[in-house]
Amino acid sequence: MKTILQANKISKTYGKKGTAKYTAINNLSFEMNEGEFIGIMGPSGSGKTTLLNMVATLDPLTDGEITIDGNSVSSMNEDQLSDFRSQNLGFIFQDFNLLENMTVFENIALPLSLQNKKLDKIQSSVHQVASLLGIGDITEKY
Numbered sequence: 001m002k003t004i005l006q007a008n009k010i011s012k013t014y015g016k017k018g019t020a021k022y023t024a025i026n027n028l029s030f031e032m033n034e035g036e037f038i039g040i041m042g043p044s045g046s047g048k049t050t051l052l053n054m055v056a057t058l059d060p061l062t063d064g065e066i067t068i069d070g071n072s073v074s075s076m077n078e079d080q081l082s083d084f085r086s087q088n089l090g091f092i093f094q095d096f097n098l099l100e101n102m103t104v105f106e107n108i109a110l111p112l113s114l115q116n117k118k119l120d121k122i123q124s125s126v127h128q129v130a131s132l133l134g135i136g137d138i139t140e141k142y
Helices: 048-055 078-088 104-114 119-133
Strands: 003-014 022-033 063-068
Touching: 003 048, 022 048, 022 063, 048 063, 104 119
Parallel strands: none
Antiparallel strands: 003 022, 003 063
């Protein structure tokens, strides 16, 4: 099986020099292989959201390394991370995080247009995803 995610001794500590520090993640290592499903469980404050934000490249690590599909995201700068996220990662939030003044079609198309994809590619991709999700009949709704 192909390893798609590898976290190697990752840590996240909050707080600045001279202030109280809080370690949310301490020296955690794990791998995720293609096709696997991982559940992250724990009590409130145990670091679940911090871990997800680090894996999603939204929150920088204090220590360690994260590799996604062979790419070391830990060493990327903000511009590289932004490009990597837009081209390689997808997010499903607990809240929809949709733009209310845009249709379903436009919300799905937005990331593709930000990548400067051609209009015909955007349209075919949106229709394909909408069909896959069973929402093809509501793409023009807000």
